[in-house]
Amino acid sequence: MVMGTTTLLRIEEVHKTFGGIVALDQFTATVNEDEITGLIGPNGAGKTTLFNVITGVLTPDSGSIRFEGKELTSLKSHQICHEGIGRTFQTPKPVRSLTVRENLQVARKYGVGDNEKRETIQSINEVIELFSLEEKQDTITKELQLVEQKFVDVARALVTGPKLILLDEIMAGLNPTEKQEMMSTIKTINTEFGSTFLIIEHDLGIIRSISDRIITIHEGSELTSGSPEKVMENDKVREAYIGK
Numbered sequence: 332m333v334m335g336t337t338t339l340l341r342i343e344e345v346h347k348t349f350g351g352i353v354a355l356d357q358f359t360a361t362v363n364e365d366e367i368t369g370l371i372g373p374n375g376a377g378k379t380t381l382f383n384v385i386t387g388v389l390t391p392d393s394g395s396i397r398f399e400g401k402e403l404t405s406l407k408s409h410q411i412c413h414e415g416i417g418r419t420f421q422t423p424k425p426v427r428s429l430t431v432r433e434n435l436q437v438a439r440k441y442g443v444g445d446n447e448k449r450e451t452i453q454s455i456n457e458v459i460e461l462f463s464l465e466e467k468q469d470t471i472t473k474e475l476q477l478v479e480q481k482f483v484d485v486a487r488a489l490v491t492g493p494k495l496i497l498l499d500e501i502m503a504g505l506n507p508t509e510k511q512e513m514m515s516t517i518k519t520i521n522t523e524f525g526s527t528f529l530i531i532e533h534d535l536g537i538i539r540s541i542s543d544r545i546i547t548i549h550e551g552s553e554l555t556s557g558s559p560e561k562v563m564e565n566d567k568v569r570e571a572y573i574g575k
């Protein structure tokens with residue numbers, strides 16, 4: 332883990348409503364370069380909506396999202412990917428009828444754009460090796476186990492050479508051994524490939540051990556942020572999230 336001091340992503344007063352529901356309420360937060368930032372909050376707090384506005388799946392009603400100083404809110408999803416932001420979804424989204432290698436080839440073609448020289452880009456072979464998918468590379472993805480599908484999802488994000496990777500509940504449904512494996516892979520990508528992470532995770536044990544910094548979201552607003560120790564001891568967090 333490398334502690335960063337430069338702001339990579341700056342989210343300012345982002346507002347997003349669905350009819351009468353306020354999903355993000357003037358949400359403001361930052362993600363520091365090189366860090367692993369955990370994003371926690373109760374069900375319906377606005378976490379996935381935040382990922383969707385960062386990645387251009389949704390357009391915010393108002394507010395600003397700057398990545399390396401560049402405004403993202405008017406860009407489309409593929410342009411945001413070309414800027415260097417990769418993501419996974421709550422449910423793995425590989426193309427189920429393609430093999431593992433084909434999935435990575437498609438993701439790379441879609442996601443790299445003209446940023447072929449970005450320093451965080453790894454070869455498809457390197458990524459397959461990192462996830463120990465050598466023996467499964469020619470397997471049709473729908474035949475893989477859940478953990479393997481999740482690894483393919485992270486691998487698809489990684490082959491686009493992202494500076495920032497957003498992971499949405501990547502540990503959900505994995506057993507403790509698989510969770511450990513996923514955590515150590517995330518740490519390797521962070522330290523060796525230089526990707527910054529923003530991770531939505533409900534398991535507080537995991538988020539505490541993997542994060543350099545935690546942001547807590549509640550009813551669409553940031554409740555608090557800081558080191559895992561500081562955030563977990565915050566009274567408002569305990570009340571709103573842990574229920575103690």
Ligand SMILES: Nc1ncnc2c1ncn2[C@@H]1O[C@H](COP(=O)(O)OP(=O)(O)OP(=O)(O)O)[C@@H](O)[C@H]1O
Nearest residue numbers: 349352353354372373374375376377378379380381
């Ligand atoms: N497409 C949509 N249409 C209508 N309401 C939505 C939509 N997406 C999200 N919402 C609402 O916005 C609020 C925030 O939802 P969001 O999925 O971002 O929360 P979350 O923190 O990711 O929750 P969870 O932990 O359960 O995944 C919720 O009240 C949700 O019902």
